[in-house]
Amino acid sequence: MREIQCRLLVIGAGPGGYVCAIRAGQLGVDTVIVDAEPPGGTCLNVGCIPSKALIHAAEEFHRIAALSSTAAMGISAGPPTLDLAATMAWKDGIVSRLTGGVATLLRKAKVRLVAGTATIRDGKTVEVATPEGPVRIRAEVLVIATGSEPIEIPSLPFGGKVISSTGALALTEVPERLAVVGGGYIGLELGIAFAKLGASVTVVEAGPRILPQYDAELTGPVAQRLTRLGIRVLTGARAGGLSDSGALRVAGSDGAEEIAADKVLVTVGRRPRATGAGIDGLRLAMAGPFLKIDERCRTSMTGVLAIGDVTGEPMLAHRAMAQGEMVAELVAGQPRAWDKRAIPAVCFTDPEIVSVGLSPDELRSQGHEPLIGLFPFAANGRAMTADDETGFIRVTARPDTHEVLGIQAVGAGVAELAGGFALALEMGARLEDIAGTIHAHPTRGEALHEACLRALGHALHI
Ligand code: FAD
Numbered sequence: 001m002r003e004i005q006c007r008l009l010v011i012g013a014g015p016g017g018y019v020c021a022i023r024a025g026q027l028g029v030d031t032v033i034v035d036a037e038p039p040g041g042t043c044l045n046v047g048c049i050p051s052k053a054l055i056h057a058a059e060e061f062h063r064i065a066a067l068s069s070t071a072a073m074g075i076s077a078g079p080p081t082l083d084l085a086a087t088m089a090w091k092d093g094i095v096s097r098l099t100g101g102v103a104t105l106l107r108k109a110k111v112r113l114v115a116g117t118a119t120i121r122d123g124k125t126v127e128v129a130t131p132e133g134p135v136r137i138r139a140e141v142l143v144i145a146t147g148s149e150p151i152e153i154p155s156l157p158f159g160g161k162v163i164s165s166t167g168a169l170a171l172t173e174v175p176e177r178l179a180v181v182g183g184g185y186i187g188l189e190l191g192i193a194f195a196k197l198g199a200s201v202t203v204v205e206a207g208p209r210i211l212p213q214y215d216a217e218l219t220g221p222v223a224q225r226l227t228r229l230g231i232r233v234l235t236g237a238r239a240g241g242l243s244d245s246g247a248l249r250v251a252g253s254d255g256a257e258e259i260a261a262d263k264v265l266v267t268v269g270r271r272p273r274a275t276g277a278g279i280d281g282l283r284l285a286m287a288g289p290f291l292k293i294d295e296r297c298r299t300s301m302t303g304v305l306a307i308g309d310v311t312g313e314p315m316l317a318h319r320a321m322a323q324g325e326m327v328a329e330l331v332a333g334q335p336r337a338w339d340k341r342a343i344p345a346v347c348f349t350d351p352e353i354v355s356v357g358l359s360p361d362e363l364r365s366q367g368h369e370p371l372i373g374l375f376p377f378a379a380n381g382r383a384m385t386a387d388d389e390t391g392f393i394r395v396t397a398r399p400d401t402h403e404v405l406g407i408q409a410v411g412a413g414v415a416e417l418a419g420g421f422a423l424a425l426e427m428g429a430r431l432e433d434i435a436g437t438i439h440a441h442p443t444r445g446e447a448l449h450e451a452c453l454r455a456l457g458h459a460l461h462i
Pocket residue numbers: 011012013014015016017034035036037040041042043044046047048049051116117118119145146147148165186273277307308309310315316317318320348
């Protein structure tokens with residue numbers, strides 16, 4: 001068997017693994033990374049990037065379709081046509097550019113990429129099944145970055161008309177009737193996109209409302225938009241299997257119902273790949289379904305680290321990347337530890353939601369009555385000129401020190417504000433710091449300025 005020796009071996013080339021490998025390579029660490037799929041992991045291949053491409057295309061189609069029935073801003077258009085196969089080909093082109101770009105960056109950093117499926121033999125030895133035959137890799141440090149995969153409902157196994165997010169991102173025709181099981185961010189992002197492309201969409205959510213990880217004030221504008229898009233939302237409803245006629249069986253508070261569907265998209269969460277691939281054999285300590293790590297991403301076995309979705313919530317690409325960068329620097333001997341104050345979460349629904357830090361409810365549950373400032377986009381000039389005044393920016397601060405503890409927003413394009421929100425929390429900003437910062441006019445970001453002024457009791461434009 002061919003053998004490779006290295007200092008650092010990374011299993012999984014998703015955002016966690018590839019960032020770890022690039023940074024380690026930059027720092028002169030002899031690094032090997034293994035993945036059977038093109039580099040980029042879930043995020044680049046079947047997650048963040050292709051879903052956002054589809055969301056964008058759907059929005060363009062929907063906007064033109066709307067202009068064909070009602071002229072807005074003095075613009076009218078003929079009814080648009082859609083070739084979803086061509087849309088998907090455009091999306092695939094973006095994915096290829098990015099995955100090819102990651103491969104180039106790995107090469108530039110002198111990282112060796114081994115294409116194949118890895119099986120861990122012990123904490124320092126991994127065997128990889130490659131198309132050219134098995135390869136044994138011996139490493140001083142092992143990083144597990146195997147990510148996560150969609151959870152299957154036993155009564156609705158993937159196959160046929162039952163699809164995961166990966167299947168939805170590969171459709172070449174818009175299903176006439178789409179049932180989405182699970183009202184979390186992945187289901188809603190895709191459900192909204194397909195509704196805009198013309199599908200009749202029903203969302204089945206077991207909880208009392210959609211997007212349960214966000215508070216009702218934030219999710220309200222999304223719920224209203226779903227209604228306007230004609231998306232039917234069943235909350236407190238559990239999906240069972242398919243009936244003989246292929247309809248989706250749903251048990252809700254109002255009784256049982258069968259929902260006719262051409263495709264059933266199951267998005268009930270993701271499971272960490274924390275078992276299999278020989279990981280079980282290491283008998284690592286677990287934190288629920290995740291690998292247990294400390295503030296330096298060390299597992300319970302010396303020399304074995306873990307990053308990304310396999311290590312816990314929030315299962316987001318930017319958390320994986322930040323862990324990957326930190327671990328590379330630790331392996332290179334730099335003093336690092338996980339000291340982030342905030343991990344932004346963005347929901348690319350219509351309208352978008354951003355949450356950084358604590359919400360008012362979370363603070364209240366910790367026994368603190370926060371200072372809150374909320375500024376609606378209805379009073380923001382840029383939102384008016386963009387013809388979408390839905391939503392707001394909300395800031396939450398400590399009443400005694402005015403330290404900002406959370407910033408949330410819902411509205412068109414607010415995802416782009418996430419970096420600024422996170423910076424404010426990372427820098428330990430007080431309300432006065434943001435209120436004293438000149439925000440460019442006219443921008444949606446001015447709503448953050450005004451939200452802080454409002455929390456201080458002297459908003460100017462409301
Ligand atoms: P992954 O990206 O899952 O990568 C793990 C890699 O390990 C995979 O490439 C896999 O092939 C490889 N691997 C596993 N086992 C082995 C083995 N035995 N041998 C070799 N290789 C192996 N996150 C965001 O932050 N923003 C978003 O907008 C967003 N949108 C999403 C939309 C969808 C539809 C989905 C499904 C996910 C989305 N996510 C989003 C989540 C994001 O994709 C993940 O949080 C992120 O990819 C996790 O990175 P990771 O490196 O931990 O693992």
